[in-house]
Amino acid sequence: MRHGRVKERARILVVGGGYVGTYTALRLQRRLKRDLGRGEAEITVVTPDPYMTYQPFLPEAAAGAISPRHVVVPLRRVLDRCRVVIGEATAVDHATRTATVRTPATEEEGTDGRRIEYDELVLAPGSVARTLPIPGLADHAIGFKTVEEAIGLRNHVLEQMDIASSTRDPDVRDAALTFVFVGGGYAGVEALGELEDMARYATRYYHNVRPEDMKWILVEASDRILPEVGEEMGRYTVTELRRRNIDVRLETRLDSCADRVAVLSDGSRFPTRTVVWTAGVKPHPVLAATDLPLNERGRLRCTAELAVEGVAHAWAAGDAAAVPDVTAEEKGRECAPNAQHALRQAKVLGDNVVHALRGEPLETYAHKYAGSVASLGLHKGVAQIYGRKLKGYPAWFMHRTYHLSRVPTFNRKARVAAEWTLAGLFKREIVSLGSLEHPRAEFELAAGGKPSHDPPHNPKGSS
Numbered sequence: 001m002r003h004g005r006v007k008e009r010a011r012i013l014v015v016g017g018g019y020v021g022t023y024t025a026l027r028l029q030r031r032l033k034r035d036l037g038r039g040e041a042e043i044t045v046v047t048p049d050p051y052m053t054y055q056p057f058l059p060e061a062a063a064g065a066i067s068p069r070h071v072v073v074p075l076r077r078v079l080d081r082c083r084v085v086i087g088e089a090t091a092v093d094h095a096t097r098t099a100t101v102r103t104p105a106t107e108e109e110g111t112d113g114r115r116i117e118y119d120e121l122v123l124a125p126g127s128v129a130r131t132l133p134i135p136g137l138a139d140h141a142i143g144f145k146t147v148e149e150a151i152g153l154r155n156h157v158l159e160q161m162d163i164a165s166s167t168r169d170p171d172v173r174d175a176a177l178t179f180v181f182v183g184g185g186y187a188g189v190e191a192l193g194e195l196e197d198m199a200r201y202a203t204r205y206y207h208n209v210r211p212e213d214m215k216w217i218l219v220e221a222s223d224r225i226l227p228e229v230g231e232e233m234g235r236y237t238v239t240e241l242r243r244r245n246i247d248v249r250l251e252t253r254l255d256s257c258a259d260r261v262a263v264l265s266d267g268s269r270f271p272t273r274t275v276v277w278t279a280g281v282k283p284h285p286v287l288a289a290t291d292l293p294l295n296e297r298g299r300l301r302c303t304a305e306l307a308v309e310g311v312a313h314a315w316a317a318g319d320a321a322a323v324p325d326v327t328a329e330e331k332g333r334e335c336a337p338n339a340q341h342a343l344r345q346a347k348v349l350g351d352n353v354v355h356a357l358r359g360e361p362l363e364t365y366a367h368k369y370a371g372s373v374a375s376l377g378l379h380k381g382v383a384q385i386y387g388r389k390l391k392g393y394p395a396w397f398m399h400r401t402y403h404l405s406r407v408p409t410f411n412r413k414a415r416v417a418a419e420w421t422l423a424g425l426f427k428r429e430i431v432s433l434g435s436l437e438h439p440r441a442e443f444e445l446a447a448g449g450k451p452s453h454d455p456p457h458n459p460k461g462s463s
């Protein structure tokens, strides 16, 4: 067989359409273009949603600075040489090279899933929220990992302001205007920073809600926030948030949020309808339903070549994978679960799958963490990149340019850039479209039925 062609027909299965899955599939479809055309290779991507979510833009989507459509990348369009299967892998038996996939169709048919056979496996289901058995958490809290959660939270915050504006009950008003965020990583800090900024702006259109009427609380168990931007910038962020009247509580935990009261470990109690949980992530539970090796924290054991350790034809990267950080001074350190690694690992992973298929030597993944950027609201931010520290407007600008440069495809970059430009010319959108989440509610009422969801304006219905 000639060098540059796959040695045998290869069916590649990519599980997950997030950062790693999408960028790996993009790389593979480009590098295997001719093999795909000749039918010597086939790429299948299994993922629950027909889009990839660009998670670092979720806080801006929650604030209304980017529309939800532009935070996601349509997979069928960008992966036009792959087969995209909408569904969830529920198990992988690598010994027989078979994955079980549950799709909307298999659910309707009442079967336990469809089997997909493969020759090479790329396992990239990412992570899920790391929760704790805190009373009330599962019933009342919301995460911040998906576009649905980000937009749901935006609508919810605006609805709470409407409730506060219309109620005569001071307790209802207080609870509606209290927003508790748990977890001081970039997801929590950016979500809080952006939403507080949006709500503060929105108050100018309410006759009876002022910025100082709202309570925004950030609860963090350790003694610092935003470890990604370094200690000094983390301290700056605390000062900046406190200057905005945000109550930052370090070395404090959420003990309970039962009965809609957030009880903290320092003894304070806040009646609230809003608890946002962003206290870390853990590897996706589907990994435990495979015959592949996991480490003590449930991540797939991988080599620096992004192959699953001791197993042929299985590859992984991103939040689900324990990839050794070969640039770290400390031995045995793993790459942190973040987009910076996920994106770069996907490129090496795609190349290594191609190398393996062509019988070529593999590349080693080595990337020294470059620092991080975070936005804290419109024109507000904090950054530490290659040792350079930035705050305020320059950091916010850096955040936008950096993430814009990372969004997949030119088309998507252009849409986001156009939206930001237009947003600079007009006033911010501050309308809540919470009723979009229950489109049948009005019709069910009109038809004399019982609505399956509380109407969005009902204070009891908001969570």
Ligand SMILES: Cc1cc2nc3c(=O)[nH]c(=O)nc-3n(C[C@H](O)[C@H](O)[C@H](O)COP(=O)(O)OP(=O)(O)OC[C@H]3O[C@@H](n4cnc5c(N)ncnc54)[C@H](O)[C@@H]3O)c2cc1C
Pocket (backbone or CB within 6 Å): 015, 016, 017, 018, 019, 020, 021, 046, 047, 048, 049, 052, 053, 055, 056, 057, 058, 059, 087, 088, 089, 090, 124, 125, 126, 127, 144, 145, 146, 186, 187, 284, 286, 317, 318, 319, 320, 337, 338, 339, 340, 341, 342, 372, 373
């Ligand atoms: C709000 C927020 C802001 C962030 N900001 C930053 C930032 O500024 N900088 C940074 O470096 N990182 C940031 N991150 C982290 C970054 O987004 C993740 O580290 C990155 O997405 C990990 O990539 P991944 O491919 O491993 O997982 P994901 O991108 O989460 O992709 C996993 C995919 O697998 C799919 N999937 C799950 N289960 C299955 C299954 N059983 N079968 C098939 N598919 C499945 C999921 O639906 C998803 O599409 C942020 C994260 C969040 C939530």
